[in-house]
Amino acid sequence: MSRPEICPVAIGPAVPPPALLEKAVLEAGARVAPLAEARALIWSGGIAEFPSELPVNIEWVQLPAAGVEDWFDAGIPQRHSSIRFTSAAGAFAASVAEHALAMLLAGVRYLPEHLRATRWRQQDFFPHVATLRGKTVTIVGAGGIGRALIPMLLPLGTHVIAVNRTGHPVTGPGIAETVETVSAAHLGKLWSRTDHVVVAAPATVHTRHLIGADELSRLQPSSWVINVARGSLIDTNALVAALASGAIGGAGLDVTDPEPLPEGHPLWSLPNAIVTPHDSNPPQLRLGAFADHVSANVARFAAGAQLLAPVEVERGY
Amino acid sequence: MSRPEICPVAIGPAVPPPALLEKAVLEAGARVAPLAEARALIWSGGIAEFPSELPVNIEWVQLPAAGVEDWFDAGIPQRHSSIRFTSAAGAFAASVAEHALAMLLAGVRYLPEHLRATRWRQQDFFPHVATLRGKTVTIVGAGGIGRALIPMLLPLGTHVIAVNRTGHPVTGPGIAETVETVSAAHLGKLWSRTDHVVVAAPATVHTRHLIGADELSRLQPSSWVINVARGSLIDTNALVAALASGAIGGAGLDVTDPEPLPEGHPLWSLPNAIVTPHDSNPPQLRLGAFADHVSANVARFAAGAQLLAPVEVERGY
Known part of the structure; x- marks a missing residue:
């Protein structure tokens, strides 16, 4: 009997990645892997740091923002048209x-x-x-x-x-x-x-x-x-x-x-x-909420299920 | 096929009884009846007004208080020892x-x-x-x-x-x-x-x-x-x-x-x-909460199920 494959997921850009995101990947039953070996990339950084090239093994990228207009303006989802992108819409x-x-x-x-x-x-x-x-x-x-x-x-x-x-x-x-x-x-x-x-x-x-x-x-x-x-x-x-x-x-x-x-x-x-001065979703709560979203989406990805908050290149969001 | 009997329940002491309590009895699938014909009495009044005698058809009395020490001091549950009493414990x-x-x-x-x-x-x-x-x-x-x-x-x-x-x-x-x-x-x-x-x-x-x-x-x-x-x-x-x-x-x-x-x-x-000055259960909310409790208990009584908040004469509460 072959051991079921544990889905390899990269986290970028921080080395080491935020502990909460690592935990989120593990809790979803996947494992953290280097970008060259991963099937998916969880991105917690900004637009400027996003890799200009992604290896062919990457099938899916999770972006950290709920609204991804800026990512479109930077041409990122368009540049990687064979890769699925998801946003953090709903996470917060x-x-x-x-x-x-x-x-x-x-x-x-x-x-x-x-x-x-x-x-x-x-x-x-x-x-x-x-x-x-x-x-x-x-x-x-x-x-x-x-x-x-x-x-x-x-x-x-x-x-x-x-x-x-x-x-x-x-x-x-x-x-x-x-x-x-x-x-x-x-x-x-x-x-x-x-x-x-x-x-x-x-x-x-x-x-x-x-x-x-x-x-x-x-x-x-x-x-x-x-x-x-x-x-x-x-x-x-x-x-x-x-x-x-x-x-x-x-x-x-x-x-x-x-x-x-x-x-x-x-x-x-x-x-x-x-x-309250537009503080219902304060910065220090966002990483935790993003980690919950990542965990749910990695579990869906590993199971081949529909991902939350897919970015639609045609519609631009 | 005989029509199922609709459980007759009296409400006292007000005539007419509070609309909320009447509604509670009806919602439980029972009907409001005079004391002489009822199987149960829902009492929303005080101790002093409580009937000194109850007809033999009354099997159950619902009291309006969560703590019934005063009702025991007045000898009411003891005097009607063949009748089940329930309090409003938990209602509020x-x-x-x-x-x-x-x-x-x-x-x-x-x-x-x-x-x-x-x-x-x-x-x-x-x-x-x-x-x-x-x-x-x-x-x-x-x-x-x-x-x-x-x-x-x-x-x-x-x-x-x-x-x-x-x-x-x-x-x-x-x-x-x-x-x-x-x-x-x-x-x-x-x-x-x-x-x-x-x-x-x-x-x-x-x-x-x-x-x-x-x-x-x-x-x-x-x-x-x-x-x-x-x-x-x-x-x-x-x-x-x-x-x-x-x-x-x-x-x-x-x-x-x-x-x-x-x-x-x-x-x-x-x-x-x-x-807050001990106002988490203010008077104007109590009748509504009591009505919910009555509705649940009348439904249980009509179905022959265990009643909520039974008063235990032996234990005195």
């Missing part, structure tokens, strides 16, 4: 989803006001401590972040509505059949049954000011609006007005418009706004 | 668990400091935004709250260690086999591999100051300590010292010692302490 979604959940729960549990308290104000606070249980959370955008957030919300007893372009049911690990999927064309019908909104859609001409004065007026005084996508998806002036009047409960914003948010902007002082 | 656990998660995530994501910011401080904040992914959360106490919290933590990619008296594996809905259970006798060995602690154990002579100076010194500068049980489980002076020195990352406290926490206490002003 879990951290952003966790951040969205943290802001939503902080809002619903009235933590901003609790943090300002300097005495035991139980009777004042009782009516304001709410729950996500039994509430409907509408997630606008069912890409990596939206799909990562759904399994985090379900155990809290929420009903989740995912909004995507097509209305085709959102699927993925931990996404139960109870999750509703609605096409963006029908978003207007959802506000009356939405308790809280999480904005996680790409910024396009169609999504600019997706949440404006009209949408905010149809939410409830207890509703929280969370934005972890791009600032332009929310009409900032309308949001400030809704927060100041109490038309909605609050907002948790990791992205703003304008961004960075200037000093003196009303969002800094509104008591029901949580602003 | 989900709200408290959600609160614990909210405080833990707020801490890990550095929200208290973000809330104090009045300008875009991305580079300052980057190193402090952490994640629960890949971290170990030790839950001391695997009662209703601990068991409700576990399924909320798992989708965040945490490793959970549950600590109970016996060390017998904790089981329940949404509790995966990856959850470790450790006996309280071995708690001392856990600190070195614990990232964050949630205290959810009952207050007894054995659990007083369970978390003291020694335990806090073995945690990490990034560790958060959450207490949703009783203030006496943590040595407050040792906690204040650990928070002030940065020996731990922070604390989220829904309970304190002393309680209420007096004005001027250092916990009110420490920037890495989140204090």
Whole structure:
């Protein structure tokens, strides 16, 4: 009986490679090998250092970025047209989803006001401590972040509505059949049954000011609006007005418009706004998230399965 | 074929009964009936109003309290010794668990400091935004709250260690086999591999100051300590010292010692302490939680299955 071949994978450019990436390759059941012997290359470096030539034994390259426009501009996927490339798209979604959940729960549990308290104000606070249980959370955008957030919300007893372009049911690990999927064309019908909104859609001409004065007026005084996508998806002036009047409960914003948010902007002082300076996916968490992605993709590669986040040379991303 | 009998359940004392409880009975596949025709009584009122006599058709009474010492003091379960009684123990656990998660995530994501910011401080904040992914959360106490919290933590990619008296594996809905259970006798060995602690154990002579100076010194500068049980489980002076020195990352406290926490206490002003005034299970959420419990128990009763939270007359709780 022949010993099954253990898939050889190179890691570049660092020598020795980051321990986390080495561990990721080993955990996927593969082994770390020199470039000349490897079938795949996990690249954790920049564009300038990328090898101009790759040996013929390399079948697949994993790039470290979620968006690979710059790699295309440098001609790298095009130059190696017989090699498959994958990006890190989706790898950083879990951290952003966790951040969205943290802001939503902080809002619903009235933590901003609790943090300002300097005495035991139980009777004042009782009516304001709410729950996500039994509430409907509408997630606008069912890409990596939206799909990562759904399994985090379900155990809290929420009903989740995912909004995507097509209305085709959102699927993925931990996404139960109870999750509703609605096409963006029908978003207007959802506000009356939405308790809280999480904005996680790409910024396009169609999504600019997706949440404006009209949408905010149809939410409830207890509703929280969370934005972890791009600032332009929310009409900032309308949001400030809704927060100041109490038309909605609050907002948790990791992205703003304008961004960075200037000093003196009303969002800094509104008591029901949580602003985090686009730090939901901070640099020191990225290597760990990339390692998880590498591990999953190496296991798929070794098994001959479909790779995550394939780069399509024809489409340019 | 005879029509299956729909289980008749009375609701007392309000006429009409709270809509939520009526809905709970119907959702369990039973019907609401007058006391004289019912097999069970769902009681949402106080002790004083409880009927001194119950008709012989009543087999089971659901009480509205989680702790039923007062009902025993009034002699109610004893007086109706042929009737089964259940309490609402566990019914309110989900709200408290959600609160614990909210405080833990707020801490890990550095929200208290973000809330104090009045300008875009991305580079300052980057190193402090952490994640629960890949971290170990030790839950001391695997009662209703601990068991409700576990399924909320798992989708965040945490490793959970549950600590109970016996060390017998904790089981329940949404509790995966990856959850470790450790006996309280071995708690001392856990600190070195614990990232964050949630205290959810009952207050007894054995659990007083369970978390003291020694335990806090073995945690990490990034560790958060959450207490949703009783203030006496943590040595407050040792906690204040650990928070002030940065020996731990922070604390989220829904309970304190002393309680209420007096004005001027250092916990009110420490920037890495989140204090909520024992409001994790506020009055307005209790009826909803009780209704969920009623629905589950009526379904069990109608099916002849074991009831949740049986009151044991012999043991007095």
